[in-house]
Amino acid sequence: MKPGISWMAVDVEAGHLRIWALSADGAVLDRVSAVSGVADVRAETVEALILEHAGTWIDGPIRVLVSGLLSPSGDAAPVPLPCAPPDGSHARPLAMKDPRLRAYALPPVVQSRPADVLQGTYVQVAGFLKAQSQFDGVLCLPGAYSRWVQVSAAEIVSVRSFMTGALFDLLSDDLGLGAYLEEALTDPDRASFEAGVQDGLARSHLLTSDILELRATALLARQTSEAARARLFGLLVGVELAGARPYWLGQNLAVIATAPLTQLYQSALHMQAVTASCVDGEEMMLAGLRAACATLDPDDQVSNGR
Amino acid sequence: MKPGISWMAVDVEAGHLRIWALSADGAVLDRVSAVSGVADVRAETVEALILEHAGTWIDGPIRVLVSGLLSPSGDAAPVPLPCAPPDGSHARPLAMKDPRLRAYALPPVVQSRPADVLQGTYVQVAGFLKAQSQFDGVLCLPGAYSRWVQVSAAEIVSVRSFMTGALFDLLSDDLGLGAYLEEALTDPDRASFEAGVQDGLARSHLLTSDILELRATALLARQTSEAARARLFGLLVGVELAGARPYWLGQNLAVIATAPLTQLYQSALHMQAVTASCVDGEEMMLAGLRAACATLDPDDQVSNGR
Numbered sequence: 001m002k003p004g005i006s007w008m009a010v011d012v013e014a015g016h017l018r019i020w021a022l023s024a025d026g027a028v029l030d031r032v033s034a035v036s037g038v039a040d041v042r043a044e045t046v047e048a049l050i051l052e053h054a055g056t057w058i059d060g061p062i063r064v065l066v067s068g069l070l071s072p073s074g075d076a077a078p079v080p081l082p083c084a085p086p087d088g089s090h091a092r093p094l095a096m097k098d099p100r101l102r103a104y105a106l107p108p109v110v111q112s113r114p115a116d117v118l119q120g121t122y123v124q125v126a127g128f129l130k131a132q133s134q135f136d137g138v139l140c141l142p143g144a145y146s147r148w149v150q151v152s153a154a155e156i157v158s159v160r161s162f163m164t165g166a167l168f169d170l171l172s173d174d175l176g177l178g179a180y181l182e183e184a185l186t187d188p189d190r191a192s193f194e195a196g197v198q199d200g201l202a203r204s205h206l207l208t209s210d211i212l213e214l215r216a217t218a219l220l221a222r223q224t225s226e227a228a229r230a231r232l233f234g235l236l237v238g239v240e241l242a243g244a245r246p247y248w249l250g251q252n253l254a255v256i257a258t259a260p261l262t263q264l265y266q267s268a269l270h271m272q273a274v275t276a277s278c279v280d281g282e283e284m285m286l287a288g289l290r291a292a293c294a295t296l297d298p299d300d301q302v303s304n305g306r
Numbered sequence: 307m308k309p310g311i312s313w314m315a316v317d318v319e320a321g322h323l324r325i326w327a328l329s330a331d332g333a334v335l336d337r338v339s340a341v342s343g344v345a346d347v348r349a350e351t352v353e354a355l356i357l358e359h360a361g362t363w364i365d366g367p368i369r370v371l372v373s374g375l376l377s378p379s380g381d382a383a384p385v386p387l388p389c390a391p392p393d394g395s396h397a398r399p400l401a402m403k404d405p406r407l408r409a410y411a412l413p414p415v416v417q418s419r420p421a422d423v424l425q426g427t428y429v430q431v432a433g434f435l436k437a438q439s440q441f442d443g444v445l446c447l448p449g450a451y452s453r454w455v456q457v458s459a460a461e462i463v464s465v466r467s468f469m470t471g472a473l474f475d476l477l478s479d480d481l482g483l484g485a486y487l488e489e490a491l492t493d494p495d496r497a498s499f500e501a502g503v504q505d506g507l508a509r510s511h512l513l514t515s516d517i518l519e520l521r522a523t524a525l526l527a528r529q530t531s532e533a534a535r536a537r538l539f540g541l542l543v544g545v546e547l548a549g550a551r552p553y554w555l556g557q558n559l560a561v562i563a564t565a566p567l568t569q570l571y572q573s574a575l576h577m578q579a580v581t582a583s584c585v586d587g588e589e590m591m592l593a594g595l596r597a598a599c600a601t602l603d604p605d606d607q608v609s610n611g612r
Binding site for chain 1: 376416417420421422423451466467468469470472473476477480509510511512513514515516517518519521522523525526528542545546548549550551
């Protein structure tokens with residue numbers, strides 16, 4: 001067993017896997033992340049992912065908290081909006097074949113209209129509310145699926161999701177721009193990004209044409225692929241801002257993500273004369289996971305080996 | 307040699323390969339189509355595709371007319387808009403290793419602003435103009451890349467392209483709807499398609515959110531995948547109509563494609579109180595290819611075996 005490890009947290013949302021080894025007081029002892037390659041990890045495959053990526057951390061019974069599972073009909077029943085972000089008391093035991101793993105799954109949160117499913121994202125909202133319990137406003141959580149979450153009186157009131165990061169990855173691959181979001185945005189071409197935001201916001205109805213214009217521009221060798229990538233991401237963020245307008249216009253706003261995503265969204269909002277604070281997404285995730293772990297029902301026994 | 311075969315035509319646009327065997331008077335003797343799997347087929351790979359898919363047709367020297375190649379810096383120099391659709395006099399010899407193949411490539415047509423490249427699509431426009439030389443208006447050519455082509459005085463004046471079919475394929479795959487355009491639309495759910503068109507047109511800025519709503523609706527098992535596919539295609543067509551509005555509002559309009567695409571676009575336009583005639587895309591393609599073959603420069607010798 002990894003020295004000092006008390007429990008593990010696993011998040012599997014949107015094709016990405018993250019596993020943390022945590023001490024009894026919630027300090028991060030180790031961390032691993034990987035592309036799971038599957039947009040919706042099923043309960044049955046979580047165990048294999050844990051053992052593959054973090055098997056060496058384990059040599060005895062250990063509690064594992066899993067977020068981001070979809071399983072709408074699985075063990076952890078979906079929680080309808082409006083609701084406080086589900087915590088450990090909403091988690092349900094997750095059957096594992098390995099008897100050392102005492103796993104619990106946090107449930108998805110669902111909205112009826114427009115239909116929406118929050119898998120692991122609300123854990124970051126829970127973490128944010130730990131520090132700012134009086135927050136009233138909107139949290140923007142960019143990523144593969146960008147979420148705009150209206151929060152009031154410590155509850156999630158409504159959500160609107162946009163396929164921004166995941167669509168960027170699909171298009172970047174299809175257009176031969178050859179870089180996924182994380183890499184593409186490490187040192188983005190700011191001017192191309194901002195021009196993309198302007199166009200995406202002002203003329204959202206031309207999105208599918210502007211994408212082909214990018215392709216033509218690349219074919220005619222009129223633009224570097226760095227500029228094309230940054231413009232593509234800008235276009236998608238601009239369309240997102242156009243669609244999310246009720247969520248940021250005149251709202252108290254915080255952007256929760258990992259740099260540089262946070263800064264790019266902050267600057268795109270700044271172009272609309274909107275001020276948003278930036279909050280680190282991984283810290284919020286961990287704060288939410290710690291709170292969920294602390295509220296797990298100790299009587300809720302795990303049945304292993306089933 | 308296939309009996310009666312006089313020449314062959316090959317089109318490679320947008321990931322699809324079509325090869326026709328034609329008689330001296332232009333009758334189709336045989337036809338093969340396949341997914342080439344490559345969005346932009348390069349000159350070097352055309353020969354392998356021809357021999358793989360139509361090699362049995364050939365046993366002596368034969369003229370081959372190739373359209374849809376990109377090669378912006380290749381043998382056939384791009385023709386800038388406005389222009390009449392390039393014909394055989396603009397084709398250039400295409401080097402082949404197999405000495406039997408006397409191949410010619412038609413050039414791409416390019417537009418500066420917005421940057422756009424027409425590979426093979428203009429051949430259908432040429433075919434259409436053979437029958438309706440006085441046409442003044444807009445031709446809508448749906449497909450992987452939907453093209454709206456403004457035609458006046460037998461010239462292509464301007465074009466606007468939308469990534470409708472290709473984006474449908476990418477998203478259908480990513481969302482697990484599991485069907486490509488051709489199959490998905492053989493017997494589409496008309497009501498879901500039309501609701502998608504309405505929403506895509508009225509609120510284009512919510513496209514990337516509406517796509518995720520489809521995903522959530524599927525996850526919550528509230529919609530069949532047939533309905534989700536038809537709605538997805540409707541959303542994309544609706545956004546296309548929103549962006550292409552100057553091309554159809556008050557215009558003399560014909561839709562050129564293969565059924566059922568033609569009918570779906572016609573009905574989407576009909577919902578906007580716009581009447582468009584339907585024209586068969588393959589017939590227009592063949593008419594254009596025949597005209598191009600008839601205008602090939604007989605003195606333009608092919609150098610083979612290079």
